Amino acid sequence: MPDSPRSTRPAPPPEPVAVTLTVNGAERTLKIAPWTSLLDALRLHLDLTGTKKGCDHGQCGACTVLVDGRRINACLTLAVMQEGRSVTTVEGLARGDALHPLQEAFIACDALQCGYCTPGQLCSAAGLLAEGKARSDDDIRELMSGNICRCGAYPGIVAAIRSVMNRRATDGDAP
Amino acid sequence: MIAKPRIPDLLPEPGGPVGRPVPRVDGRLKVTGAARYAAEHPVPGLLHGYVVSAAIARGRITGIDTAAALAVPGVIEVFTHRNRPDLARFDRTWQDGDAPRGSPFRPLCDDEVQFSLQPVALVVADSPETARYAARLVEVTYEAREHRTDLHAHRHDSFTPGKAKGGFEPPPPPRGDPDRALALADVRIDARYTQATEHHNPMEMHATTAVYHDDGTLTVYDKTQGAQNTRSYICKVFGLPASAVRVLNPFVGGAFGSGLRPQHQLFLAVMAATQLRRPVRVELSRPQMFSFGHRPETIQRVALGARRDGRLTALIHEAVQESSRHETYVEIVVNWSGQQYRCDNVRLDYRLVRLDRATPLDQRAPGAATGVPAIEMAMDELAFALDVDPVDLRLRNYTDTDPNTGKPFSSKELRACFAQGAERFGWARRRPRPRSMRDGRELIGWGVAAGVWDAMQGRATARAVLGLDGRLTVSSATADIGTGTYTVMSQIAAEVLGLPVEAVTFRLGDSDLPTAPIEGGSWTVSTVGSAVKAVCDRVRARLFDLASAMDGAPLGGAGARDVTFAGGHIVVTADPVRRVSLTDVMRSGGLPAIEEEAMSLPYMVARSRHTLGTHSAVFAEVRVDEDLGTVRVTRVVSAIAAGRIINPRTAASQISGAVVWGIGMALEEETIFDHTLGRCMNHDLAEYHVPVNADVPEIDVIFVDERDTVVNPLGAKGVGEIGIVGVPAAIANAIFHATGVRVRDLPITLDKILMRQEE
Numbered sequence: 001m002p003d004s005p006r007s008t009r010p011a012p013p014p015e016p017v018a019v020t021l022t023v024n025g026a027e028r029t030l031k032i033a034p035w036t037s038l039l040d041a042l043r044l045h046l047d048l049t050g051t052k053k054g055c056d057h058g059q060c061g062a063c064t065v066l067v068d069g070r071r072i073n074a075c076l077t078l079a080v081m082q083e084g085r086s087v088t089t090v091e092g093l094a095r096g097d098a099l100h101p102l103q104e105a106f107i108a109c110d111a112l113q114c115g116y117c118t119p120g121q122l123c124s125a126a127g128l129l130a131e132g133k134a135r136s137d138d139d140i141r142e143l144m145s146g147n148i149c150r151c152g153a154y155p156g157i158v159a160a161i162r163s164v165m166n167r168r169a170t171d172g173d174a175p
Numbered sequence: 176m177i178a179k180p181r182i183p184d185l186l187p188e189p190g191g192p193v194g195r196p197v198p199r200v201d202g203r204l205k206v207t208g209a210a211r212y213a214a215e216h217p218v219p220g221l222l223h224g225y226v227v228s229a230a231i232a233r234g235r236i237t238g239i240d241t242a243a244a245l246a247v248p249g250v251i252e253v254f255t256h257r258n259r260p261d262l263a264r265f266d267r268t269w270q271d272g273d274a275p276r277g278s279p280f281r282p283l284c285d286d287e288v289q290f291s292l293q294p295v296a297l298v299v300a301d302s303p304e305t306a307r308y309a310a311r312l313v314e315v316t317y318e319a320r321e322h323r324t325d326l327h328a329h330r331h332d333s334f335t336p337g338k339a340k341g342g343f344e345p346p347p348p349p350r351g352d353p354d355r356a357l358a359l360a361d362v363r364i365d366a367r368y369t370q371a372t373e374h375h376n377p378m379e380m381h382a383t384t385a386v387y388h389d390d391g392t393l394t395v396y397d398k399t400q401g402a403q404n405t406r407s408y409i410c411k412v413f414g415l416p417a418s419a420v421r422v423l424n425p426f427v428g429g430a431f432g433s434g435l436r437p438q439h440q441l442f443l444a445v446m447a448a449t450q451l452r453r454p455v456r457v458e459l460s461r462p463q464m465f466s467f468g469h470r471p472e473t474i475q476r477v478a479l480g481a482r483r484d485g486r487l488t489a490l491i492h493e494a495v496q497e498s499s500r501h502e503t504y505v506e507i508v509v510n511w512s513g514q515q516y517r518c519d520n521v522r523l524d525y526r527l528v529r530l531d532r533a534t535p536l537d538q539r540a541p542g543a544a545t546g547v548p549a550i551e552m553a554m555d556e557l558a559f560a561l562d563v564d565p566v567d568l569r570l571r572n573y574t575d576t577d578p579n580t581g582k583p584f585s586s587k588e589l590r591a592c593f594a595q596g597a598e599r600f601g602w603a604r605r606r607p608r609p610r611s612m613r614d615g616r617e618l619i620g621w622g623v624a625a626g627v628w629d630a631m632q633g634r635a636t637a638r639a640v641l642g643l644d645g646r647l648t649v650s651s652a653t654a655d656i657g658t659g660t661y662t663v664m665s666q667i668a669a670e671v672l673g674l675p676v677e678a679v680t681f682r683l684g685d686s687d688l689p690t691a692p693i694e695g696g697s698w699t700v701s702t703v704g705s706a707v708k709a710v711c712d713r714v715r716a717r718l719f720d721l722a723s724a725m726d727g728a729p730l731g732g733a734g735a736r737d738v739t740f741a742g743g744h745i746v747v748t749a750d751p752v753r754r755v756s757l758t759d760v761m762r763s764g765g766l767p768a769i770e771e772e773a774m775s776l777p778y779m780v781a782r783s784r785h786t787l788g789t790h791s792a793v794f795a796e797v798r799v800d801e802d803l804g805t806v807r808v809t810r811v812v813s814a815i816a817a818g819r820i821i822n823p824r825t826a827a828s829q830i831s832g833a834v835v836w837g838i839g840m841a842l843e844e845e846t847i848f849d850h851t852l853g854r855c856m857n858h859d860l861a862e863y864h865v866p867v868n869a870d871v872p873e874i875d876v877i878f879v880d881e882r883d884t885v886v887n888p889l890g891a892k893g894v895g896e897i898g899i900v901g902v903p904a905a906i907a908n909a910i911f912h913a914t915g916v917r918v919r920d921l922p923i924t925l926d927k928i929l930m931r932q933e934e
């Protein structure tokens with residue numbers, strides 16, 4: 001390492017910019033530094049702490065949200081990159097007091113313990129249902145493997161998602 | 176105030192909410208994202224701290240240049256050992272309730288580096304991004320000293336620790352002449368088993384939000400398994416009275432032991448908040464989650480001698496484990512072997528090697544999850560050598576008294592675990608010869624192992640308040656780290672007072688609540704549950720006395736034993752039309768509320784005459800790709816004997832979650848060190864593998880009936896740890912059965928299978 005004293009004039013933090021997102025159906029405009037991840041924008045600037053941070057590096061899935069209906073890791077994208085898009089977080093899954101069927105199924109199947117991975121699992125599961133690719137339990141396991149649950153609630157998570165899939169199939173709903 | 180436990184003072188037989196699969200009472204808060212964890216409590220004017228971690232494993236800091244970091248707009252301060260406030264001097268002051276003997280690590284105390292990734296500076300800024308950016312501008316220079324992090328290289332430089340930690344029992348003295356018995360045995364097994372370092376890695380990274388108030392008091396949201404342990408640490412280290420500090424942890428995003436001791440981020444956040452007189456949050460990064468306690472790396476030798484009929488004649492179990500240079504971390508690794516099996520010639524030995532690493536820390540079933548896999552793999556090897564069924568071999572050496580102490584077990588339904596587990600798994604259809612079951616390219620193997628854990632109990636206090644609206648609030652300063660504490664405590668309270676679970680609110684996770692110990696070791700149901708029962712018993716007694724004194728004698732002079740509390744009423748059991756509602760009783764007594772507090776203590780005398788424990792029999796099926804050596808666990812049946820199960824739903828989740836941990840230990844988890852650098856190389860979740868959904872099959876959990884009148888008034892033992900203990904060996908044994916290859920080195924990765932297959 002060079003011995004010379006480092007410059008005491010580092011680059012200053014970037015200036016805030018305006019970002020407009022639709023979050024859980026409501027349009028929100030934020031003034032944030034462009035280096036702010038979507039995850040930190042949600043958690044710190046919008047106080048939507050339901051979306052969790054488990055690694056901040058795209059390795060755990062705790063931060064999974066839906067952007068225009070597709071599941072993504074909110075820690076792997078900057079908020080400014082999502083300008084104009086529609087973001088759904090765990091706080092946006094229920095309709096008023098009525099829980100989303102996945103939320104109900106997670107409680108019924110005890111698909112959670114500490115609850116920290118749960119919002120990411122739920123958003124990921126909602127994305128999975130929308131993708132419509134999962135047919136079997138093994139498909140669910142494979143397609144949910146981007147969401148780590150350190151408590152090991154996987155069997156319950158699979159059961160919960162399967163129960164919602166089955167119900168939709170019998171009700172003839174679109175997945 | 177102390178409710179004296181008497182036998183029989185047992186919880187009534189099933190009928191009420193206890194024993195029913197009540198859904199998690201905090202489920203709704205968790206699925207809606209409303210449950211807030213340590214880094215999620217909004218505070219105006221919050222500052223963010225980012226930790227700078229040491230780049231060497233041992234040595235001295237010769238310089239820290241903070242000028243560049245301080246020049247970044249938005250940076251408030253950079254704390255290092257040079258500007259850290261002068262705090263408590265004595266080791267005692269830094270020791271928390273779970274500290275082993277020694278000198279606890281003191282963050283930013285001086286220029287000494289004791290382990291890699293040790294915090295050496297804290298950058299505090301007005302945003303987390305700025306703090307993280309500026310942390311990268313802090314330049315630290317070191318004078319490195321020679322370090323040692325390699326347990327295998329230094330395993331002979333070991334020592335025998337004494338009773339270096341509360342709850343630790345050194346191995347019992349040897350019995351008989353094990354070496355001679357081994358030499359004379361008909362059949363012998365003598366092998367070395369190793370297990371890698373594992374890091375807890377709860378999904379929530381350790382974080383603390385420390386809120387400084389103008390009057391000098393603090394509110395601290397901490398990721399901890401014991402709010403009162405955190406409070407007392409802060410008070411001792413910072414010289415504050417208990418009244419000035421309130422610690423809150425209503426939700427904890429997993430811990431598995433990582434929250435038993437206060438971690439760096441707590442000290443750093445509180446220090447920065449008190450120095451700056453502003454609220455500060457410090458959240459560790461995932462790599463920094465590898466900078467503190469972990470399950471210690473272990474090397475073991477198990478030697479078994481047996482007669483042709485399978486009876487053990489010699490049992491030797493020796494373990495060498497890492498501790499740090501500054502503390503003597505110990506756990507019970509080898510004692511279990513002497514407790515599980517009947518044998519006249521036994522030697523158990525436990526030693527430590529000091530390494531330049533952070534002090535290890537209890538991790539789910541500490542010690543048992545390390546030692547039991549070794550003995551259970553050795554038993555499998557012995558069964559194979561004897562050509563005896565592995566279940567049968569264990570039954571031939573079964574014991575109803577604890578050979579280590581000569582005391583009977585308070586209850587031990589391990590036979591039933593084997594019988595019911597084997598039945599459910601279809602064990603009878605197993606072909607004994609290795610490599611005898613296959614499906615195309617996949618070799619199929621079936622393995623079994625037993626598990627054992629303690630049934631400990633501490634002392635706790637609970638408060639109960641019953642209001643005129645019929646709602647009961649019970650509280651105690653315990654924690655729910657995903658274990659289901661909120662739910663099972665509500666059930667116990669509801670059971671005693673005959674209320675629906677929905678009428679009960681249980682409060683925890685607040686240091687201001689009545690005293691409870693750290694949540695861990697599977698003792699919370701036993702400890703806090705007994706206090707909840709004790710305080711509700713008092714409320715019940717008061718209600719009964721008031722009802723007996725009521726005008727019109729609604730209970731017709733019935734005695735306390737002649738009534739039942741059900742549906743919000745006191746009911747004469749033999750004549751149910753005679754009844755009175757709890758709220759009417761309170762109204763007639765002119766009471767707007769009934770408030771009681773009670774402490775519960777273990778049944779000291781009865782406990783001292785017994786060995787108490789939980790037991791398990793675990794059956795696992797694996798499929799091993801013959802060409803690639805990849806292992807999939809395809810079926811697990813875990814049969815558990817743990818006394819009465821308060822909530823079969825949350826308890827089954829504890830067990831199956833622990834099975835997942837066992838899969839991780841058997842096949843995946845390993846903190847890999849580069850010993851040249853003294854540093855772990857896989858410190859993130861991409862490189863440190865934990866089981867994901869696709870790694871986990873259906874898991875079948877059986878709770879066998881077990882009655883225990885010694886353990887506590889609930890008859891319940893706690894299930895947080897027992898679920899992992901038998902799993903690694905069951906999987907390892909299944910891999911042997913599938914492949915004929917014995918890998919004694921956890922985790923069993925495919926390279927190890929392929930290499931030995933070639934040999």
Ligand code: FES
Pocket residue numbers: 052053054055056057058059060061062063064073074075076
């Ligand atoms: S926090 Fe985004 S993947 Fe882990």
Ligand code: FES
Pocket residue numbers: 111112113114115116117118148149150151152153378428429657
């Ligand atoms: S419920 Fe704790 S990590 Fe999934």
